Amino acid sequence: MGQFLEDEKIIELxxxxxxxxxxxxxxxYGAYCHKIAQNVLHNESDCEECMNDTWFRAWNSMPTERPGILQAFLGAITRNLSLDRYRKNHSKKRGEGEISYIYEEMQDCISGENMELHVENMELAEMINRFLAGMKTENRRIFVRRYWYFDSIAEIAKRFSVSESKVKSSLMRSRESLRKCLAQEGIEV
Incomplete structure (x- = not known):
């Protein structure tokens, strides 16, 4: 396997x-982005389509936006495209798959009706970033793996060499802390 081009040079291209x-x-970053899409979609055909759309979206975005971290930029594009595809595929079948479980877990923090609207709100994103910055490292990593990368409980437990019950407990405590934090900031919970 050869050397990869530095991010700055890729961005310049x-x-x-x-x-x-x-x-x-x-x-x-293909494997990284594919993993994100796979965790959301669980369908190889949809993943491949998402991957193609990721590169197309990056190509069209780059002349107006120079990303600070290329990996995060491409990962965010993939994640958003995957979530859009998931919503389209499951609009009539709500309740299936890992994403539905994740939304159910988060409904205690953000009301289901307003969740998508709130998530897009930059003010909310800043609050969540402050919340994450204040967390213990292990709890933050578990939280991010679950709610950003959509890893399953089992995958997170394996990744961090902890029990599934510890992951569930950490996530429950983190969601409760987030709910309280958001309530203090005036976000409807």
Whole structure:
């Protein structure tokens, strides 16, 4: 396996509209982005379509936006596209899959009717970032793996070499703390 091009050089390829930017992005971050899509969609065909859309969206976004961290930029694109695809696929079948469980877990913190609206709200994102910054490292990592990467409880337990019950307990305490934090900030819970 050869060396990957540095992120700054890949970004520069996007900016000068050199199509090698897409190839370099796929080589360096394809597996990372695919894992995000797979955790949301659990369908290889949908994942592949999401991956193609990720590179297309990155290509179209880059001339106006220079990302600070390319991996996070591509991961966020993949995550958002995957969630859009999931919603489209499950709009009539609500209640199936890991994403539905995650939304159910978070409904105690943010009302279900307003969840998508609140998540898009930048003010809420800033509050959540402050909340995450104040957490113990292990709890924050567990929280992010569950609610950003959509890892299953079992995957998180294995990743951090802890029991599933410890992961569930950590998530429950974190959600309760987040709910209280949001309530103090005036966010409807």
């Amino acid at each position: 996007y900016w000068v509209r050199d199509q090698r930017a897409i190839t370099c992005s796929q080589q360096k």
